[in-house]
Amino acid sequence: MKKKIWYTYDDVHRVIKQLADKVKASGVQYDAMIAIGGGGFIPARILRCFLNIPIYAVTTAYYDGEHTGKVTDSVKKIQWLDPLPETLKGKNVLVVDEVDDSRVTLEFCLNEFAKEDFGTIGIAVLHEKIKEKKGKLPEGMPYFSGITVQDWWINYPWDADDIDEHNRLADQATID
Numbered sequence: 331m332k333k334k335i336w337y338t339y340d341d342v343h344r345v346i347k348q349l350a351d352k353v354k355a356s357g358v359q360y361d362a363m364i365a366i367g368g369g370g371f372i373p374a375r376i377l378r379c380f381l382n383i384p385i386y387a388v389t390t391a392y393y394d395g396e397h398t399g400k401v402t403d404s405v406k407k408i409q410w411l412d413p414l415p416e417t418l419k420g421k422n423v424l425v426v427d428e429v430d431d432s433r434v435t436l437e438f439c440l441n442e443f444a445k446e447d448f449g450t451i452g453i454a455v456l457h458e459k460i461k462e463k464k465g466k467l468p469e470g471m472p473y474f475s476g477i478t479v480q481d482w483w484i485n486y487p488w489d490a491d492d493i494d495e496h497n498r499l500a501d502q503a504t505i506d
């Protein structure tokens with residue numbers, strides 16, 4: 331079974347500060363973020379403390395072929411920036427998600443954004459899993475991750491049923 335890891339809200343906040351520093355150091359001034367929901371919503375909001383730019387959002391759902399019996403994995407739009415708001419045309423946007431895992435969702439979203447009239451499209455993820463990727467990111471898009479992590483299942487605090495138990499497990503994992 332896949333190993334698991336628990337991150338607290340404090341862990342997430344610290345990593346996002348590092349992520350913001352990397353984005354700022356790149357020299358590109360991003361005009362707005364596009365959060366990929368649901369996982370990208372809370373990271374984008376925390377990132378806004380450091381980058382001070384507005385947040386737009388899209389939401390997707392991912393269907394894993396291995397578990398549904400379908401041959402291919404597919405991503406569906408739940409909500410989209412369609413039509414693209416005038417305020418975003420020609421602007422540099424930073425696409426924000428919580429995790430770079432298989433890249434299937436990221437590839438889908440970035441290919442859709444690449445068709446639009448944007449300036450630079452950057453990608454910012456909290457956790458970059460070191461593993462073989464199914465999806466491919468479009469060429470030439472600046473990529474930032476807060477930290478690289480092993481290919482373990484990450485338990486995010488916003489998914490917790492019991493946040494105190496979640497934090498206890500996160501503490502324990504630090505001690506081990």
Ligand code: G4P
Nearest residue numbers: 367368369391392429430431432433434435436482483484
């Ligand atoms: P990627 O392109 O960003 O690499 O994502 P991928 O399609 O591989 O991920 C499919 C779904 O699985 C995504 O959720 C992603 O957030 C979630 N996921 C991948 N690895 C982990 C992990 O280690 N922990 C948790 N908690 N989730 C993980 P989604 O369909 O976009 O749902 P949501 O963002 O609305 O929750």
Ligand code: MG
Nearest residue numbers: 367368369370
């Ligand atoms: Mg997600």
